[in-house]
Amino acid sequence: MNDLIERAAQDLARAKKVAALTGAGISVESKIPPFRGKGGLWEQIDPMEYAHIDAFRRDPAKVWEVLIKGMKDVIDQARPNAAHLGLARLEELNRLQTIITQNVDGLHQMAGSSDVIEFHGSFAWQRCMQCDERLPTQKVSLDRIPPLCQCGGVYRPECVFFGEMIPPEHLARSQHIASRCEVMLVIGTSATVQPASYIPVLSKQSGAKVIEINPEPTALTGSVSDYLIAGKAGEMTSRIVASLERLI
Numbered sequence: 001m002n003d004l005i006e007r008a009a010q011d012l013a014r015a016k017k018v019a020a021l022t023g024a025g026i027s028v029e030s031k032i033p034p035f036r037g038k039g040g041l042w043e044q045i046d047p048m049e050y051a052h053i054d055a056f057r058r059d060p061a062k063v064w065e066v067l068i069k070g071m072k073d074v075i076d077q078a079r080p081n082a083a084h085l086g087l088a089r090l091e092e093l094n095r096l097q098t099i100i101t102q103n104v105d106g107l108h109q110m111a112g113s114s115d116v117i118e119f120h121g122s123f124a125w126q127r128c129m130q131c132d133e134r135l136p137t138q139k140v141s142l143d144r145i146p147p148l149c150q151c152g153g154v155y156r157p158e159c160v161f162f163g164e165m166i167p168p169e170h171l172a173r174s175q176h177i178a179s180r181c182e183v184m185l186v187i188g189t190s191a192t193v194q195p196a197s198y199i200p201v202l203s204k205q206s207g208a209k210v211i212e213i214n215p216e217p218t219a220l221t222g223s224v225s226d227y228l229i230a231g232k233a234g235e236m237t238s239r240i241v242a243s244l245e246r247l248i
């Protein structure tokens, strides 16, 4: 383990262009549950019944009641953990330029990272499905479910539901960055949802080192990633940053 931490620090010390792809696992230590695996959200509810855009259109009240209200509570309380702060520190050290995140919780920005591509959108805003008016999620009243805009339309989070496209500008920019970086840090993602899971593949094909941080092996381990640092995001990221600071 110590060897791999040191190896990651050396890889980062040598690299000029570094990107990160993060997933739900990076926010687990901020008390936001992941989707898959032990304690995962999709163990409790069926994503096709609650997280597909057709399900939302059919019955927005049901999706608000079961999924979105709970997400709001959890995200409202969440604060960045050592992994989010570690990535912000890597940016300060000029060893990380862009984070591509599948998360919608805004914790990278709260930790101080300045270039965050929100691949699956953001939970910070709601948008009226009828007139497109936007409202910060913190200002949405839950007295009525689903919450309605003044025009009578239903508010939806600005997240990507299953069955929806990734915002084209986010997809294009992520692909551009993934194919030009020298190191791609992949933290806390099962790498099972396309097209996000293709981002590290693109980096690998373009000659980058792909470093994974995850307590478990993933779909990338042993094929796409050069090595897996097996552990929790907070502790592993802090240790890598501490080693890097000794090196540079």
Ligand code: OAD
Pocket (backbone or CB within 6 Å): 022, 023, 024, 025, 026, 028, 029, 034, 035, 036, 037, 040, 047, 051, 102, 103, 120, 160, 161, 162, 187, 188, 189, 190, 191, 192, 193, 213, 214, 215, 216, 218, 231, 232, 233, 234
């Ligand atoms: P998943 O829930 O699929 O995977 C979470 C990953 O985090 C797993 O590989 C865990 O082993 C790992 N993990 C758990 N605890 C960790 C910790 N403390 N530190 C580091 N890693 C940890 O989450 P994603 O890969 O992000 O999409 O899921 C991708 C997409 O699937 C989500 O963005 C969401 C979901 O359906 C949409 O809703 C469109």
